[in-house]
Structure formats: structure tokens, C-alpha cells
Amino acid sequence: MITISLILIIIAIIITEKRGIPWFLYHHIGENGVSKEWFEEHLKIIDRLKMKTLRNRDVKTSLEEKGKLDKNSILLTFDDGYYNNYKYAHPLLKKYNMKATIYLNTAYMEDEKNRKFEYLSWKEIEEMSESGVWDIQLHSHRHMPIFVNINLERVVEEKDLLDRDIQYLYSGKAKIGYPILGKRGEYSSKGIIVTEHAAEKFKNFYDNLNLEYSEKIKECQKYIDTSLKDWFKYEDDTMAERRISMDLDENIRKIKEHCRITPTFFCWPWGHKNKMTVDIMKRKGIYGFVTTRKGTNSLKIDVENIKRVELRKFTPLKFKLNVLVTRNYFLGRVYQLLS
DSSP, X not given: OOOHHHHHHHHHHHHTXXXXXXXXXXXXXXXTSBXXXXXHHHHXXXXXXXXXXXXXXXXXXXXXXXXXXXXXXXXXXXEEOBXXXXXXXXXXXXXXXXXXXXXXXXXXXXXXXXXXXXXXXXXXHHHHHHTSSEEEEESOSSOOEXXXXXXXXXXXXXXXXXXXXXXXXXXXXXXXXXEEEEEEETTSSOOEEOOHHHHHHHHHHHHTOOSOHHHHHHHHHHHHHHTGGGGSEEOOHHHHHHHHHHHHHHHHHHHHHXXXXXXXXXXXXXXXXXXXXXXXXHHTTOOEEEOOOOSOBOSSOOTTSBOOEEOSSOOHHHHHHHHHHHTSHHHHHHHHHHO
């Protein structure tokens, strides 16, 4: 016998069909990500389901004019700014008359004639923006981490000397044996600065321990907790706001300069969010905040907590299943709770 609860669930599924707004997160198209063949299949699925692709700017306009988004809408979003987004995704989006948004780290744009790290060039970004296919929005200028607690994760090894994030934490002066503490995206918190003097004190202590690595880490944690922590610098609210504001201002400035638009959506680097940072960005005119939290969004979307489903190597079948689940608001919320 069908229970009342099951009947209510079935009714909820029927009523909320096409009332969820899925946002999908891509990084790479091609190598290290979704293949261009699979990406085209994703677009074909969207086309067969007669879904409308929106850019972030379309979301803002719709919410301001109607207070909600159209049913059966979907957003395709790309983080960071990789060249393969232009090489593979751009022509396919044009082919199927669809739109997308890219959240751009503006510090890493390259010269297309001398590309080393496979990021986009400003020439390509300008073309993408002018095409009307793409919306260009914010993802921080540097996309860098900060230390946020004094928990020792490990120490710098030789391979870390070429790591951009590790070098940033030490202003380009990282050495083997320096401490790597708990870290998050630099928009997420007030930071802890390990000065060169403190790092050298740690390195000297670490190098003189005649123990197995795991035991050395334990002893070094005790050393940090009892002595070394007083040699660190701790940001206050004013220092953190100045650091975040400078990075955000540059992110905004670069996009305005090259794309002649004012970006109003911010995608959290690494998904690490923070209320203090939201307040800073709202004062600067930021309208929407995009997370990596799985789930779906309602027609009257919560612009401070936009949910997304991340796609790295999604097969077309897996993509279709995720679309069908997340365009149903009830099922999307269940998926969110289980994720």
C-alpha cells in the first residue's frame, strides 16, 4: 500500500519539475577535463531537453525585472580561464547557439604567441566577451592561499619550490624545510604570516631533529604551539580587508579594461567563502556569489549562495542524469542534502 508520505513525495517531484536551476562547473575541455566530444554531447542533451542557457548577467537582469528566472534554464560556467575553453568550448557553444560564463583569474592571462601555462590571452578573452556567447566574471586576481591556522600540515620539499601557491605564501622566498600550515583561499579569512625570520627558526629546529618524519612533525607542532607562534604575524580585520580589496579591485579593473563591462558576480576560489568578505564585496557592487556547494537553485535564486555541480570527466549519461535531477527542485535539494 502506498503511504501518504510516498504520495506527497511524488506530488513534490511532479510540481517542482523544471523549477530547479542547475549551474554546472567546468575547468578544462579536452585534456585533463571533459573531452570536447563529451562536451558536445552535453550541449546536445541540453538542446534535446529544450533548456535555455543563461549567462550570469542574464540572471541578474531576470531577477531585477521579474524576481525569478525562467523555468527549464541552465547555466554552464568555467573556472579560472584556460585556453582550451576558447579552443574547444567556444566554437561548440556558437554551433549550438548557447551561452556560458567564465570566472577569470586575471593575473595569469598569457600572450597567445608565447603560451607557457595554457591560460587564455586577453585577445581571446576580448573576442569571447564581444561574441555575446560568454559573460566574464570574477574569480579573484591571483587565486592564492593564505595560512589560516597554526596546524602544521608538512614542510616544504624540493618539488614545492616551483609551486606558485607555496612561493606566494613566502613572498617568493620559500625554502626546503619551511613550515606549511593550515591554509585556505585568501578571500576566506584573516591570514597568518610566517615571516622569513620565523620560517628560518622553524627550519633550524626541524633540521636538527634526528627522528622519523612523522615524529619530527609532532615535535615541530609542539614547538609551534609553545614558542614559534609568537613569531608569526596575525592579520586584523583592517589588514585582511585591505589585502582582499586590493586583489578584488585588480580583478574588476582588468575585466572592465579589456571587456568593457562591470562584473557583478564573484566565484569563490576553492569554494572557500567568508561573511566578512561578502560584506566587503557588496560595498563594491558585487551582486552574486558562486560556490562549489553541490545542489540546485530555485527560480528565485539565493544570489549569496549559488550552488553548482562540478564536471571534470563527466560522461554524457552522468551529465544527463545530473541535469534531470537538478532541474527538478525537489530532487536537487535531496541531492544537495546527500552530497
